[in-house]
Amino acid sequence: MSLRSWRSAMVLCVSTVCVLAMVACGGEDNSEPAKAARAFTAAMSSQNVDATADLTTSPSQAADSLSVSFAGMHARTVEASVLDTVEYSDGTASFSMRTTWKWSDDREFTTKTNGSLRRLSTGWKVQWEPGLLNTGMPIGGRLQMVRTDATPAPTVRSTSGKTFMQMQPVNEIIINPAATRNLQRSVNSLAAAIKPIAPLVTAQVINDKIVAAQGGEAVAVTLRDPDMKVLAFDPERIAGVTIVKTGMLVMKDRRLSTPLSTGLTNYWQAVRDATAGWQVQQAAAGARPEKLAGEQGRAGPDIMTTVNQSEQLTLGDAVVEVAQPATIMTLDADSGAILAMAQNSAAAQRRILADVAYPTGSTLDPVFGALDATSKTQEEADQRLHHLGLGLTFTVPGVAAPRDGGGSSVAAASFRPQDFTATMLNMGALGVSIARFSGGDVDSVAPHLIKGLETKVSGGDLGKLDADTTRRIAAAMSATARTGDAGDITGAPGLRALVGTNGPDGPGWFVGISGGKVLVVYCEGARSGTAALQVAQKYYRLD
Numbered sequence: 001m002s003l004r005s006w007r008s009a010m011v012l013c014v015s016t017v018c019v020l021a022m023v024a025c026g027g028e029d030n031s032e033p034a035k036a037a038r039a040f041t042a043a044m045s046s047q048n049v050d051a052t053a054d055l056t057t058s059p060s061q062a063a064d065s066l067s068v069s070f071a072g073m074h075a076r077t078v079e080a081s082v083l084d085t086v087e088y089s090d091g092t093a094s095f096s097m098r099t100t101w102k103w104s105d106d107r108e109f110t111t112k113t114n115g116s117l118r119r120l121s122t123g124w125k126v127q128w129e130p131g132l133l134n135t136g137m138p139i140g141g142r143l144q145m146v147r148t149d150a151t152p153a154p155t156v157r158s159t160s161g162k163t164f165m166q167m168q169p170v171n172e173i174i175i176n177p178a179a180t181r182n183l184q185r186s187v188n189s190l191a192a193a194i195k196p197i198a199p200l201v202t203a204q205v206i207n208d209k210i211v212a213a214q215g216g217e218a219v220a221v222t223l224r225d226p227d228m229k230v231l232a233f234d235p236e237r238i239a240g241v242t243i244v245k246t247g248m249l250v251m252k253d254r255r256l257s258t259p260l261s262t263g264l265t266n267y268w269q270a271v272r273d274a275t276a277g278w279q280v281q282q283a284a285a286g287a288r289p290e291k292l293a294g295e296q297g298r299a300g301p302d303i304m305t306t307v308n309q310s311e312q313l314t315l316g317d318a319v320v321e322v323a324q325p326a327t328i329m330t331l332d333a334d335s336g337a338i339l340a341m342a343q344n345s346a347a348a349q350r351r352i353l354a355d356v357a358y359p360t361g362s363t364l365d366p367v368f369g370a371l372d373a374t375s376k377t378q379e380e381a382d383q384r385l386h387h388l389g390l391g392l393t394f395t396v397p398g399v400a401a402p403r404d405g406g407g408s409s410v411a412a413a414s415f416r417p418q419d420f421t422a423t424m425l426n427m428g429a430l431g432v433s434i435a436r437f438s439g440g441d442v443d444s445v446a447p448h449l450i451k452g453l454e455t456k457v458s459g460g461d462l463g464k465l466d467a468d469t470t471r472r473i474a475a476a477m478s479a480t481a482r483t484g485d486a487g488d489i490t491g492a493p494g495l496r497a498l499v500g501t502n503g504p505d506g507p508g509w510f511v512g513i514s515g516g517k518v519l520v521v522y523c524e525g526a527r528s529g530t531a532a533l534q535v536a537q538k539y540y541r542l543d
Contacts, residue, residue: 033093033117034085036124041080041097056128057118065130072144075101091119109280109293134282141284148277154300156264158307163252165264170224170248173235176217177210180240189238190220197227256312259353260341263400268303275300304451306337315342318539324525326535327352331428331518333435336445354399357421363500363509364420366476374469384469386460387444389429390422395456398449424520431511431518434477437470491540501529508532
C-alpha cells in the first residue's frame with residue numbers, strides 16, 4: 001500500500017469512529033442518553049425501587065433485583081452519580097456510574113460499574129443487568145450488609161467472677177400455621193413431642209403463642225442441644241414445624257432462673273451491638289456469599305455483676321413456697337448491690353418487675369409515722385423520704401426499664417398518702433438506708449447490679465439520712481420483728497422488718513434486714529401479707 005493510500009485509510013477510520021461515538025467533553029452532558037442515565041442514578045439515590053426500575057428496559061426484573069439489594073443493604077443513604085456517557089449512532093449509549101452506600105458510624109461501600117442505554121419508542125432507557133449494582137453480579141444475585149460479631153461473645157459473670165450467663169447454641173422450635181392443614185393436630189403433636197423436657201409448654205400455651213403472633217410463625221419453645229436428645233420424637237416430623245439453630249444468652253447453671261436475666265440480656269446485647277463489625281456481601285442462591293468490604297468487630301468485655309449465684313439458688317427455692325404471685329430480692333446491706341432476684345411462675349406470668357411501682361398500703365406506716373413526728377414542712381418530709389430511697393426512680397443498668405413512671409412522692413399534709421407506690425428497688429434502698437445507719441452522718445446509696453456502672457436517680461436526690469427519722473423507723477422495724485407481724489420469723493438474727501398489705505386483696509410486702517443483707521418480698525392476691533411472711537420464713541431457713 002502506498003503512503004497516500006495508507007493516510008487515506010487512516011482518515012476514513014477516524015471519521016468512522018467520530019460518527020459512531022460522540023463523547024461529551026467540557027461541562028455537563030445534556031444529551032438525551034446522559035439525561036436518562038442521571039435520572040436513573042437519581043432514582044437509585046432515593047432508594048425508590050419502582051422509579052428506578054421504570055427507567056430500565058426490564059422494569060419487573062430490575063424491581064426484583066433492586067428491592068432485595070435495597071432491603072439487604074438497609075443503607076442510611078445511597079449516593080449514585082454518572083461519571084461519563086458515550087452515545088453511539090446506532091441508537092445505543094454507554095455510561096459509567098459510581099454508587100456509595102452509607103451507614104451510621106462512617107461505614108460506607110463504593111462501587112464503580114458500567115452500563116448501557118437504548119433508545120426505545122418511549123425514550124432512552126437503561127439496559128437492565130445486575131452488574132449495574134456490582135460488576136460481575138450474576139442474575140438473581142443481590143448485595144447485602146450483615147453484622148459480624150467477634151468471638152467469643154462476652155460472658156455475664158457473678159460477683160465472684162464465675163460464669164453466670166453465657167452464649168450457647170440453642171434450637172428454636174417454630175410452628176407455622178400456614179404450613180399445616182390441621183393446625184390443632186400439629187399443636188397437640190408438638191406439645192407431646194416436647195413434654196419430656198418442657199411439660200409446662202402445653203397445647204394451650206402453644207395456641208396462645210400463635211394468637212400472640214397474630215396467626216403467624218410462633219416459637220413454641222427454645223431448647224439447648226442436650227434437651228433435644230430427650231424429646232419424645234423429632235418435632236420436624238410434624239406438619240408446619242421447623243427447627244432453627246441460633247445462639248442465645250442463657251444461664252450456665254440450669255437450676256437458676258431470675259427476672260434479672262431480661263435486663264442483663266438487653267445490656268449484653270447492647271455491648272454486642274457496640275462492638276459488632278460489618279460486612280458487605282454479594283450473595284446468590286446456591287453460592288457462598290462473597291465478601292466485598294467490611295471489618296471484623298472487636299471482642300466485647302465480659303460483664304461483671306454483683307449477683308451471688310448461691311444466693312440466687314436460695315431465692316429460687318424460697319419463692320416457690322406459695323402458689324400465688326411472689327417475687328423476692330436480696331441486696332447487700334452496706335453497698336446496695338443487688339445479690340439475687342427470683343420469682344415463681346405465677347409472678348412471671350404477671351410480669352412482676354423490680355423497677356415497676358406497686359401499692360405499698362400499710363407497709364410504710366412506720367416510715368410516714370416517723371415523718372409525722374420529725375418533719376415540720378412538706379418540703380422537709382419529701383427530702384427525708386427521698387434520702388431513704390422512696391419517691392425516687394432508679395434506672396439500674398442491667399435491670400429492665402420500667403413500663404410507666406417510677407415511685408410516688410408525698411402529697412398529703414399528714415405525709416401519709418393513701419395511694420403511695422414503690423418499686424422493689426425503692427423498698428430495697430429503704431432497707432439498705434436503715435441498715436447503714438448507725439447514729440452518725442450516713443449517706444444513702446442506690447441499688448446497682450453491674451459493677452462500674454452507676455444507677456441514674458431521678459425524681460429527687462439521695463443524701464444524708466436524718467438521724468431522728470431513721471432512728472424511729474429502725475426502732476419500729478425492730479418492734480415488728482420482736483412482737484409484731486414478723487414476730488414468728490426464725491433463723492434471722494437481729495431481724496428488723498416492715499410488713500404490710502394494701503388491703504384484703506393485696507399486694508403484700510416484707511422488708512427485712514438481717515445478716516448483712518436486705519430482703520424484699522412482694523406478693524399479690526388474697527392474704528398476700530401472709531404469703532410474703534411465708535416466703536421470707538422459707539428464705540431464712542434456707543439461708
